[in-house]
Amino acid sequence: MTVASMSGSSGNLQTGERKITYFSNAYVLGLTVIAGIGGLLFGYDTGVISGALLYIREEFEEVDKSSFLQETIVSMAIVGAMIGAAAGGWINDIYGRKRATLAADVIFALGSVVMAAAPDPYILIIGRLLVGLGVGVASVTAPVYIAEAAPSEIRGGLVGTNVLMITGGQFLSYLVNLAFTEVPGTWRWMLGVSGVPAVVQFCLMLFMPESPRWLYMKKDKAQAIVVLSKIYDPLRLEEEIDQLAFALEEERLRKNAVSYWDIFRVKEIRLAFIAGAGLQAFQQFCGINTVMYYSPTIVQMAGFGSNRLALILSLIVAAMNAIGSIAGIYLIDHFGRRKLALTSLFGVIVSLLILAAAFCLQASDVTNGVYGWVAVLGLALYISFFAPGMGPVPWTVNSEIYPQSYRGICGGMSATVNWVSNLIVAQSFLTIAELLGTGVTFLIIAGIAMLAFVFVSLYLPETKGLSFEEVERIWKERAWGSQYGSEPLLAGGNP
Numbered sequence: 001m002t003v004a005s006m007s008g009s010s011g012n013l014q015t016g017e018r019k020i021t022y023f024s025n026a027y028v029l030g031l032t033v034i035a036g037i038g039g040l041l042f043g044y045d046t047g048v049i050s051g052a053l054l055y056i057r058e059e060f061e062e063v064d065k066s067s068f069l070q071e072t073i074v075s076m077a078i079v080g081a082m083i084g085a086a087a088g089g090w091i092n093d094i095y096g097r098k099r100a101t102l103a104a105d106v107i108f109a110l111g112s113v114v115m116a117a118a119p120d121p122y123i124l125i126i127g128r129l130l131v132g133l134g135v136g137v138a139s140v141t142a143p144v145y146i147a148e149a150a151p152s153e154i155r156g157g158l159v160g161t162n163v164l165m166i167t168g169g170q171f172l173s174y175l176v177n178l179a180f181t182e183v184p185g186t187w188r189w190m191l192g193v194s195g196v197p198a199v200v201q202f203c204l205m206l207f208m209p210e211s212p213r214w215l216y217m218k219k220d221k222a223q224a225i226v227v228l229s230k231i232y233d234p235l236r237l238e239e240e241i242d243q244l245a246f247a248l249e250e251e252r253l254r255k256n257a258v259s260y261w262d263i264f265r266v267k268e269i270r271l272a273f274i275a276g277a278g279l280q281a282f283q284q285f286c287g288i289n290t291v292m293y294y295s296p297t298i299v300q301m302a303g304f305g306s307n308r309l310a311l312i313l314s315l316i317v318a319a320m321n322a323i324g325s326i327a328g329i330y331l332i333d334h335f336g337r338r339k340l341a342l343t344s345l346f347g348v349i350v351s352l353l354i355l356a357a358a359f360c361l362q363a364s365d366v367t368n369g370v371y372g373w374v375a376v377l378g379l380a381l382y383i384s385f386f387a388p389g390m391g392p393v394p395w396t397v398n399s400e401i402y403p404q405s406y407r408g409i410c411g412g413m414s415a416t417v418n419w420v421s422n423l424i425v426a427q428s429f430l431t432i433a434e435l436l437g438t439g440v441t442f443l444i445i446a447g448i449a450m451l452a453f454v455f456v457s458l459y460l461p462e463t464k465g466l467s468f469e470e471v472e473r474i475w476k477e478r479a480w481g482s483q484y485g486s487e488p489l490l491a492g493g494n495p
Helices: 003-010 026-035 037-059 065-093 097-117 121-150 151-180 186-192 195-205 212-219 221-230 235-254 258-264 267-285 288-301 307-334 338-364 371-386 391-402 404-436 437-457 468-480
Strands: none
Touching: 003 437, 026 037, 026 121, 026 151, 026 235, 037 065, 037 097, 037 121, 037 151, 037 186, 037 267, 037 307, 037 404, 065 097, 065 121, 065 404, 097 121, 097 195, 121 212, 121 391, 121 404, 151 186, 151 307, 151 391, 212 235, 212 404, 221 235, 221 288, 235 288, 235 468, 258 267, 258 404, 267 288, 267 391, 267 404, 267 437, 267 468, 288 307, 288 371, 288 404, 307 338, 307 371, 307 391, 338 371, 338 391, 391 404, 404 437
8 A cells, every 4th residue: 555545545534334433442442541540630630739729728827828838839740740741751752651651650649648648838849749740741641642542533532531531630629629628637638539540540551552653663563463453443454554664664764863852953843843832832821720720719819708619619610621621522523623722712812801801890899799700700611612622632733743753752842841831820820910910910811812822823734634644744744845745754855
């Protein structure tokens, strides 16, 4: 089979006469859910600290008196995630996706024990750092592992399942927060329970295969084919193996070993990385984890003083986030990545403007009643628009736009950009809100969302339904023109 015939057929392939759908292969779906527990850890840690922080402030007076210390407790997990994501790309490429996942589970479980037993805020910060390391590795590994086992027709939906697990973890964390509000050692239980899914994933992952693409390209072609045979029927299996053989041959044509410098030196990889890293940065600067880390605090800023009421309203926001992620699983492979991101960003901009207006008007309203509810409505609208689009799109795009040999390190660097952006937002939100006011802070975030809309409009190509090889060809053509589309990737031209 020629490369041209693969390119022409892969966007609309079927297995025999049976169209491939999200639920058509229980093996792939099970693999996706187990790998997605890494996303659950990610989401739980993001959500749980928002409620736990209310009770940490009550137990430790120095935390209650210092916005900086509160921000540090929240953001230290993000510092760990930055380190974990940066190292995770390298671990993925050298040791494989499965071992990377197992390592992340061990680190996360250890961190949860340290947090639960912390005698002071500073040991708690160390536990947050450990948990962040595990989350960082998992944030790189899970999308790539799922994408490399997924048929191209449903790759977006399956990678989107990982995002559903993230939002599901956030929702679960709010349920746990609410359940432990009246229990002695409230915040310790909230943080300690996070180790349970890590242990569960570790045990289940022992029985899961390595990524078939990683096996084929790095280690064991025969074992890779065994795994692929559980995913595809014979006709499609032959075509997938042909594509892997072609990709492996291209890897052999590369003159230099894979290096971080190539990401900036080689034009087509650089273009892909700008798209992937840009999406990850805008995902965070559009404020999603400001909402998820501080939603109870924001609700209290809106005039609802009770801890329990703040958690209940935040639980509703988290539920809408999870429901939106379910919609995203369907939309991302039917509507497309680019259109979905643009629609999502438009709604995010409108929602942030409503939030900004509510807080600005509330400042001059002594009753603090109506505008508080408008702020909660703005939060709900924000989540409704963000969750189906800018939630899954950055992770899906980053799992599919890089060449095989660069997928780990580019994915790791891009995830690091996400966590760095996350850190900046988490570490600065309360301080900026105190200096400028909450309304002005949300107005700034709305301006950033407008820039994100322009970025996606001008820079992001549509990758719906394309094979990895076809996606690579898009960047080569953008870098060197359509005349390079039929040449081996990275074989021609100079940066």
